[in-house]
Amino acid sequence: MLVRAYGDIPVYSVSVNQSQQYTNSPRIPIEDVYTQTIIPLLDDAKDMLYKNTDTNFQAGRVCAASAAGLLAKVYATIASAAMPEGEIVTVKTGPQFVMQNINGTNTKVYTEPVPMDFAKDQVAGYESFNSQEYYQLAYDVAKDVKGGVYGTHNLESYDLIWSPSGKTCSEHLFSLQSKSGDELYGTLFTYHYCGMTNEKGHIENSLTVGNSKHWYLLFEEDDYRVDKGVLHCWIREGSDTSWGGGSYFPNFGKWQEMVTNLESPFDNPEVTAGWRCDEGGSEQFFAFTTKYSQQVTDQTLQRTDANYPFLRYADVILIMAEASNELKGPNDEAIGLLNDVRKRSNATPRELKNYSTKSALRSAILEERSMEFAMEGDRRWDLIRWGIYLQAMNALGGTDVCGNVKSRSEKHLLFPIPTLEVLTNQAISSNNPGWS
Structure with a gap:
């Protein structure tokens, strides 16, 4: 290095x-x-x-x-x-x-x-x-x-x-390797890569580092690295909950069809005003990875036990x-x-x-x-x-x-x-x- x-x-x-x-x-x-x-x-x-x-x-x-x-x-x-x-x-x-x-x-x-x-x-x-x-x-x-x-x-x-x-x-x-919730040995990168959630599963003032649409388009739609490896829908506390909506990515292909038809995981009763995906470009809408969130014991903590x-x-x-x-x-x-x-x-x-x-x-x-x-x-x-x-x-x-x-x-x-x-x-x- x-x-x-x-x-x-x-x-x-x-x-x-x-x-x-x-x-x-x-x-x-x-x-x-x-x-x-x-x-x-x-x-x-x-x-x-x-x-x-x-x-x-x-x-x-x-x-x-x-x-x-x-x-x-x-x-x-x-x-x-x-x-x-x-x-x-x-x-x-x-x-x-x-x-x-x-x-x-x-x-x-x-x-x-x-x-x-x-x-x-x-x-x-x-x-x-x-x-x-x-x-x-x-x-x-x-x-x-x-x-x-x-x-x-x-x-x-x-x-x-x-x-x-x-x-x-x-x-x-x-x-x-890291320890969940530990100020010294807990890792902080998941806060930005995967988001920190509250007790409702909503994203709390985090989730800011993701991959671009250019990267996403390298894959076939059913490739696990984007099908399972990307966060496709989420609710941000404040910016989404204030209007009863939810966020999703990407705004094309099967995921767009699923959100249009309100198929799982878009059949969320909390989302009463619809789903949004800002194609104009915003740090809130990227291909956010789920690699590390799938390893985490407790995503409500800022410092987690995901391994890098x-x-x-x-x-x-x-x-x-x-x-x-x-x-x-x-x-x-x-x-x-x-x-x-x-x-x-x-x-x-x-x-x-x-x-x-x-x-x-x-x-x-x-x-x-x-x-x-x-x-x-x-x-x-x-x-x-x-x-x-x-x-x-x-x-x-x-x-x-x-x-x-x-x-x-x-x-x-x-x-x-x-x-x-x-x-x-x-x-x-x-x-x-x-x-x-």
Whole structure:
């Protein structure tokens, strides 16, 4: 996380208190951070940790596959970033809305996403790595995880992985665990992602972070990741209850038909004045995830016990698919791995005949990652490692439907080094490019 966010970083082999070298530790090049620290540590850890099949393993703790899976992800990050500029990646994107004059009123209208081809930029700091070599390493480790070398792990059922009982199942390789209602160990992200409810089940002044309609349109209607994985109807205390209405999303397809016909779950007796979905754009109407709310013991609490997944087995499978395609071009193995993830979510399998080039299948795998790992903190890093972050973000046209600025420049490829770090560490004399 640190090297992806900040680039060159100081690395400490012992604690700062023990070494007394905090003010004399220069930043180390990205290549050395990976090859001298991250890779050796994970390589050792994958053989030292318990497998989930070992007698002494405790469910919910990191295991051998946690380290091996993370190592495969590190290798894939290096491999894609090291790939020379010019390789093509296609992303469905574009401005999320246009302004139209409707009945004399300037109105915000949602648009459809369109496929755009982006020529990859070389990612700074990774030039010395050999892309094919590291894709081979990523492939080999991911294949070992899949093959059972590091324990038994599966693509568990969709309903299990996002349930209280599934929080420690074999798919969750590395998660932040939390405690319901605990001010220190309870998690707060569900307040924004999933909403906090009152005793009536109404949303209480929360639920503000969701996925866009562009993201939703990547899916088939019956894909579990939107059919079950998106909150389709809710009542906001105050803004809805004041007029006897309810809110829903999306405003098309079977969900619009269900709300029109007042089919379940829209047959709510509390909603006496009808349902609304603001197609004009508002932070109140997005594809809000239910991933985490399905794990929560008590959603009336601000701090909940939802686990945040840093690494899932599905990630390892898609890394193996990506590496297989980059090493051999479109092939049955790569498309089969991609389809393993899709079939788990009730999505139609992809057909190899539709992906005649490495670029085409690469784009499909990257798109699948955006679908599968939404709200799991992966998308930005995927776009950066592929060298298309600036192009993809700027293709959004400046702002999203809520007016949030989406324009990006070179300085946004790395985070600014915190001021306290610059002031304390005498070996750091300047900040990252574009930051003072």
